Amino acid sequence: AVFRRKSLACGVDAAVSILLDTSGSMRSRMAQAANVTYALALAFQRIPGVQTSVDVFPGPGVPFEEVLQFKQNINSAKGRLEMVEAGGGTPTGSAMQARLPKLLATRAEKKVVIVVTDGQPNYGDEQSLTHAVVGEAARHGVTVIGIGINAEVGDYFAHHVDVESVDDLASALDALFKGELAALLAA
Secondary structure, three states, rough: OOOOOOOOOOOOOOEEEEEOOHHHHHHHHHHOOOOOHHHHHHHOOOOOOEEEEEEEEOOOOEEEEEEEEOOOHHHHHHHHOOOOOOOOOOOOOOOHHHHHHHHHOOOOEEEEEEEOOOOOOOOOOOHHHHHHHHHHHHOOEEEEEEEEEEEOOOOOEEEEEEEEOOHHHHHHHHHHHHHHHHHHOOO
């Protein structure tokens, strides 16, 4: 065969998008949630073969704001994450819908979206859009993981972790990272 697919003998070839809920209900825990999101993105960037992006939703006047692009150094996002302010609703479906094409455009073999939220998507169209986008992601082989902070997110995300408070977020992400997520990335 003239054309052969380049394959990795070992290692990881993945793209991970982290979406952080910055809705008004996150106000009291925003700084800590942003710090944990930064630490998670930093951990992913330290794994050879993993490219990471971070979005916050809602953004100022828009459904989401890109804080870290794929292949961009995480240090450029640290200051932006530290300045994130909570406000507005929870446009989960819109944020995922905006991120999915960028994730699919990567050449990574494995693709993951992690949604960190303290609640359900906005009522009405956002809830059905969230279900639709999660389904579309699955059809494209994208794993979507929900992390609920004092909220059950299993209705929207088949893969999910629910924590009681933002204080438990670091240990839950650590367990997720070492367990299900590590197996997914290494498979």
